[in-house]
Amino acid sequence: xxxxxxxxxxxxxxxxxxxxxxxxxxxxxxxxxxxxxxxxxxxxxxxxxxxxxxxxxxxxxxxxxxxxxxxxxxxxxxxxxxxxxxxxxxxxxxxxxxxxxxxxxxxxxxxxxxxxxxxxxxxxxxxxxxxxxxxxxxxxxxxxxxxxxxxxxxxxxxxxxxxxxxxxxxxxxxxxxxxxxxxxxxxxxxxxxxxxxxxxxxxxxxxxxxxxxxxxxxxxxxxxxxxxxxxxxxxxxxxxxxxxxxxxxxxxxxxxxxxxxxxxxxxxxxxxxxxxxxxxxxxxxxxxxxxxxxx
Amino acid sequence: xxxxxxxxxxxxxxxxxxxxxxxxxxxxxxxxxxxxxxxxxxxxxxxxxxxxxxxxxxxxxxxxxxxxxxxxxxxxxxxxxxxxxxxxxxxxxxxxxxxxxxxxxxxxxxxxxxxxxxxxxxxxxxxxxxxxxxxxxxxxxxxxxxxxxxxxxxxxxxxxxxxxxxxxxxxxxxxxxxxxxxxxxxxxxxxxxxxxxxxxxxxxxxxxxxxxxxxxxxxxxxxxxxxxxxxxxxxxxxxxxxxxxxxxxxxxxxxxxxxxxxxxxxxxxxxxxxxxxxxxxxxxxxxxxxxxxxxxxxxxxxxxxxxxxxxxxxxxxxxxxxxxxxxxxxxxxxxxxxxxxxxxxxxxxxxxxxxxxxxxxxxxxxxxxxxxxxxxxxxxxxxxxxxxxxxxxxxxxxxxxxxxxxxxxxxxxxxxxxxxxxxxxxxxxxxx
Numbered sequence: 058x059x060x061x062x063x064x065x066x067x068x069x070x071x072x073x074x075x076x077x078x079x080x081x082x083x084x085x086x087x088x089x090x091x092x093x094x095x096x097x098x099x100x101x102x103x104x105x106x107x108x109x110x111x112x113x114x115x116x117x118x119x120x121x122x123x124x125x126x127x128x129x130x131x132x133x134x135x136x137x138x139x140x141x142x143x144x145x146x147x148x149x150x151x152x153x154x155x156x157x158x159x160x161x162x163x164x165x166x167x168x169x170x171x172x173x174x175x176x177x178x179x180x181x182x183x184x185x186x187x188x189x190x191x192x193x194x195x196x197x198x199x200x201x202x203x204x205x206x207x208x209x210x211x212x213x214x215x216x217x218x219x220x221x222x223x224x225x226x227x228x229x230x231x232x233x234x235x236x237x238x239x240x241x242x243x244x245x246x247x248x249x250x251x252x253x254x255x256x257x258x259x260x261x262x263x264x265x266x267x268x269x270x271x272x273x274x275x276x277x278x279x280x281x282x283x284x285x286x287x288x289x290x291x292x293x294x295x296x297x298x299x300x301x302x303x304x305x306x307x308x309x310x311x312x313x314x315x316x317x318x319x320x321x322x323x324x325x326x327x328x329x330x331x332x333x334x335x336x337x338x339x340x341x342x343x344x345x346x347x348x349x350x351x352x
Numbered sequence: 353x354x355x356x357x358x359x360x361x362x363x364x365x366x367x368x369x370x371x372x373x374x375x376x377x378x379x380x381x382x383x384x385x386x387x388x389x390x391x392x393x394x395x396x397x398x399x400x401x402x403x404x405x406x407x408x409x410x411x412x413x414x415x416x417x418x419x420x421x422x423x424x425x426x427x428x429x430x431x432x433x434x435x436x437x438x439x440x441x442x443x444x445x446x447x448x449x450x451x452x453x454x455x456x457x458x459x460x461x462x463x464x465x466x467x468x469x470x471x472x473x474x475x476x477x478x479x480x481x482x483x484x485x486x487x488x489x490x491x492x493x494x495x496x497x498x499x500x501x502x503x504x505x506x507x508x509x510x511x512x513x514x515x516x517x518x519x520x521x522x523x524x525x526x527x528x529x530x531x532x533x534x535x536x537x538x539x540x541x542x543x544x545x546x547x548x549x550x551x552x553x554x555x556x557x558x559x560x561x562x563x564x565x566x567x568x569x570x571x572x573x574x575x576x577x578x579x580x581x582x583x584x585x586x587x588x589x590x591x592x593x594x595x596x597x598x599x600x601x602x603x604x605x606x607x608x609x610x611x612x613x614x615x616x617x618x619x620x621x622x623x624x625x626x627x628x629x630x631x632x633x634x635x636x637x638x639x640x641x642x643x644x645x646x647x648x649x650x651x652x653x654x655x656x657x658x659x660x661x662x663x664x665x666x667x668x669x670x671x672x673x674x675x676x677x678x679x680x681x682x683x684x685x686x687x688x689x690x691x692x693x694x695x696x697x698x699x700x701x702x703x704x705x706x707x708x709x710x711x712x713x714x715x716x717x718x719x720x721x722x723x724x725x726x727x728x729x730x731x732x733x734x735x736x737x738x739x740x741x742x743x744x745x746x747x748x749x750x751x752x753x754x755x756x757x758x759x760x761x762x763x764x765x766x767x768x769x770x771x772x773x774x775x776x777x778x779x780x781x782x783x784x
Contacts, residue, residue, distance in 0.1 A: 103452035104472035106674065124755075189619035209566075209618040209761065295567060296751075298758040314445045315747040317468075319452065 090330070096323035103317045115324040127300040128308045131215070135290075135304050136283040138219035139226075143279045144272070146223065147230025152260075154231070155238045165235070169228035176225065180292040183221040184208070187293070211301030214294050218302050222289050226282065230275045237271035238264065266349035273340065273348050280336055284329065305329050399680045400432040403459035403669070404447055406440040412700050413437065416688075419696070423687050430680060444747065456674035458681035463667050464570075464746040466501055466509055471744050475508040476671040476678050478685065482507070485686045489707075492691070497704035500739050501668045509668030510689045513701035515635040516733040517574045517663045519543070520642075521649035525630045529553035535651040540578060540604065543631055543654050547614035550630040557622035557629035558614035562638070566618040569757050570741045570750065574633045574663045576601035578656020583741040589782055591775035594768070600657065602760065602767050610763045618761045635665045636702065636729055639720045650725050652733055662733035665740060667701070702730050709734060745781050752777040 097115050099108045119125060154165050171179060186192040187207040194204035207217045241264060249259050265272075287306050290296060296303035296311070303311075306329060313322025407413065413435055420433035436457065438446045444465045450456055451474070462469060469475050483490045493507075494514070501509040519538070526533065529550040533542060547558020564571040573583065581597035584590060592598060608615035616622045616629075624632035625641040633653065642648055653662065669688070671681040687693065694703050699717030703709065711727025718726065743749055756777040760770040 101452070102472060103448050104469055104474035106452070106454070185621075187619075188621055189617060190621070206617070206619045297567070297754065298761075299755050311747075311751060314449060315751070316745065317448055317452075317747075 090327075093323040093326055093330075096320055097327055099320050101319045103319060111320065115320045118321055119324060119328065124300055124303070124308070128303050128305055131301060131303050132284070132305045134215055135219060135222075135286070135302070136280065138215070139222050139283040139286070140276070140279050142219065142223045143227055143230055143283075144275055147227050147275065148234050148272075150227065150231045151234030151238055152264075155235060165231075168231050171225040172228040174225070176288045177292055179225050180221060180289050183217070184293055187217050187221075208294055209298055211298055214298060214302050218289050218293050221293065222283075222286055226279075230279065233271055233275055234268065237268035241267045269348045270350070273344050277337055277340055280340075281333055284333055284336075305332075397429045399430045399677045400434070401430060401459065401677060401681055401684055402434045402436055402457045403461075404436045404438050404443075404450070404457045405461050406438055406443045406667075408437045408439075409700070415696060415700070419688055419693050420684075423684055427680075427683075430684070433684065451672065451674055454674075456672045458675035458677055459669055459671050459685060461667055461669050462509055464740075464742050466668055466670070467742055467744045467746070469670065469672075470501070470503050470508045474673050476673055476675075476682055477506045477508060478510065478670070478682065479505075479507045481682050482510075482686055482689075485690070488686060488690055489705075492705045492707050494704050494706055494709065494734055496664070496735055496737055497666070500666055500742055501670070509670035510685060511666050511668045511704045512689060512694075512697055513637070513665075513667040514704050514734060514737075515637040515665050515702050516730055516737055517633055517653060517665060518636050518729040518733075519651045519653055520624055520632045520634060520638075521651065522624065522627065522630050523647040523649055525550050525554060525556055525627070525646070529630070531630075535649065538651065538654040540575065540654050540656050544604070544608050544612060544614040547608070547630050548612040551613050556627075557616040557620070557624075558612075559608070559631035559633070560616060560622050560624055560629045562624065562632050562634040566758075566761055567754055568750070569753055571633075572601075572605065573738075573740050574653060575605060575656070577661045577663050577738060578653065578658055579604070580656070580658030584743065584778075584782055588743050591779045591782060593771045593774040593778075597658070598771055599768055602771060606760065606765060606767060609761065636721070636726075637700070639718075642720055650721065650729055652729055662737040663740065664734070664737035702734070743782065745784070749778050749781050752781065 098110060098112060100111045100114070101108045150168055154161055154168075189206045189209070191207075193207070197204040205213045207213045245263050245267075246259060249263055254262070284304075285306055286304065287310065290302055290304055290307045291310070294302040296307050305325065309322050309325045309329060311322075312318045312325060316322075403416075405413075405416070416435045420435070424430050424433060443461075444463075447457075447460055447462075447465065466475075479490070482488050493511075497511040497514045498507055501507060501511055521533070521535075526546060529546075530553070531546040531549050533546055543559050549558075550556055551558045561571055561574060570583070576582075576598060579597045579601035581595055581601050582592055584592055605615065609617045622628040624634070625638070625643070627646050636650075639650065652660070655661075669685065671678055671685055675681045689697075691705065691707070694705050695708055695713075697703065698708050698714060702714065708714070709731045711723035711725075711731055714726040714730060715721065715723035721729075753774050756774040757770065759765060759773065760767060
């Protein structure tokens with residue numbers, strides 16, 4: 058029997074097709090993660106290139122880092138705010154723009170357009186708008202309201218970075234939800250209306266279950282994206298005031314590249330990686346309970 | 353063997369290959385540890401030198417290139433000298449990343465990173481080479497200029513730029529607000545009073561400490577030095593933010609920001625050079641930003657309660673020990689900074705050479721400032737000037753200090769408590 062059977066050829070073809078992706082995963086994921094693990098076990102003097110093996114010292118330093126609790130709190134507040142608003146507003150805007158009305162295309166373009174703007178340029182503009190004598194306070198002043206000094210107080214600084222991030226990225230979720238909404242069969246709505254169902258019930262019983270796979274997808278990508286948001290913080294607040302907007306990914310950058318503590322920065326990066334993995338796996342498991350899969 | 357079994361075996365092989373590659377990479381990383389560059393033999397040919405700079409000014413880069421070309425003409429073994437312009441905001445991060453990544457430049461400009469580089473033995477000592485270079489004239493260097501770049505009497509970076517901080521005044525704005533100042537007897541209290549009057553009358557800002565922007569607090573040394581305060585002790589081990597002098601200085605700044613409004617508060621932008629402020633504290637080299645849109649004055653810093661003083665902003669250039677050609681790089685540095693080239697560089701950067709430090713010589717190529725101005729704000733200030741606070745781990749100290757100091761920039765701040773919290777935050781780093 059010949060070695061190159063049809064089955065073997067198919068298997069080989071399959072591997073050839075996934076080879077570029079596999080190589081990418083190897084070079085850009087597995088190797089960096091492996092190196093980060095190695096660096097987390099070392100103290101690295103970047104000025105001389107000397108590495109000293111310190112075992113679990115960097116991991117033990119996590120427990121005694123006085124700034125870490127503030128950083129984790131800021132991470133939870135930022136990510137929580139971004140995820141809730143991004144999914145909630147994305148869905149709301151998609152539902153509103155899913156109707157047929159004059160100018161719907163214009164509004165879809167309007168809400169999506171910030172996504173294509175450079176994040177640094179976008180954040181710089183927001184920085185000017187949010188400064189004490191900036192555009193937003195100017196508008197508030199025109200209607201007799203004295204606006205706060207947005208980026209100088211902990212609460213308003215966090216609100217500011219969350220809003221600037223959500224306004225920029227909500228268009229992605231909106232487009233995904235729009236695509237999902239347009240895939241819901243119209244006869245289901247017609248049947249529900251004939252049966253006398255109200256709009257709220259139609260949304261809860263028909264729309265939401267049918268777009269739940271998209272909700273799962275957007276939840277995963279929004280959470281991962283929120284945990285990786287860096288430029289907004291770096292440009293808008295620099296992690297301040299105090300540590301109110303120092304999220305984990307920004308703290309990783311500070312430790313590794315500004316303070317040259319590459320070992321500790323790698324340890325923090327691995328902690329962030331484990332958070333992302335746990336949250337993603339959790340959602341993947343929970344999907345069985347709330348994601349509707351048509352049989 | 354079934355297809356399923358075959359696929360599983362192939363998948364195992366693939367995973368094994370991935371693990372092996374990762375392990376090989378890790379081993380390579382282990383093997384790389386402990387290496388620190390190292391120089392090639394002095395007699396190498398085809399030497400390519402690279403120097404990182406933070407200027408992107410075309411005229412300055414042209415001057416560097418012309419000096420590099422002249423050096424190459426005399427040294428055929430050096431085939432290329434590149435001046436790599438890195439953005440100032442990320443300069444330290446980029447430079448350290450290049451060093452950590454095994455791609456260190458041969459020479460580098462440096463500011464507050466110098467202490468770390470010198471402390472880590474990452475720079476080549478220059479004194480012997482410069483003293484031995486014919487005509488270099490080492491004794492011509494101003495002592496106050498070399499202090500920050502020296503350790504145990506040995507120079508590790510040539511202080512090519514020594515730009516004292518000065519007070520720029522927008523005379524048009526002062527006139528509009530009916531304010532007059534006497535630069536000979538000017539004090540910080542008078543600047544604050546005039547600044548507050550300008551703000552009240554015109555809506556423009558009073559005085560601005562340029563580049564401070566409520567984040568880069570070390571720039572405030574241009575004010576607190578006049579109050580007799582310093583960030584830490586001379587040996588760099590004890591924090592002095594809690595001193596009465598520092599409290600007095602920060603009370604002055606806090607009042608200016610929140611009570612008299614002489615200084616724009618946090619989150620308010622005001623650019624002196626665009627005509628938005630009556631005064632600014634900035635380096636003399638910033639005079640190139642003046643575009644003639646208003647009448648200006650340039651004076652030494654106003655006196656504080658502790659009297660007259662001067663603060664210096666510096667940049668040095670050193671040779672990295674990780675350079676592949678440290679000998680050739682040091683030789684080029686000696687050439688770049690010899691008396692003739694130092695005179696050329698002086699048109700952009702106030703030099704450390706006493707022989708070049710006269711108002712007339714500095715004014716020869718300066719289109720904005722007169723000889724008298726340069727004599728008063730540069731030449732007369734340099735010998736007694738102190739530098740901005742500089743310490744090892746500058747970025748970490750800056751961030752920890754800023755995090756604590758943020759609490760001060762509120763109208764009802766408890767100034768002594770906040771300043772003590774700055775010490776609590778930075779003292780563990782100072783003690784390292």
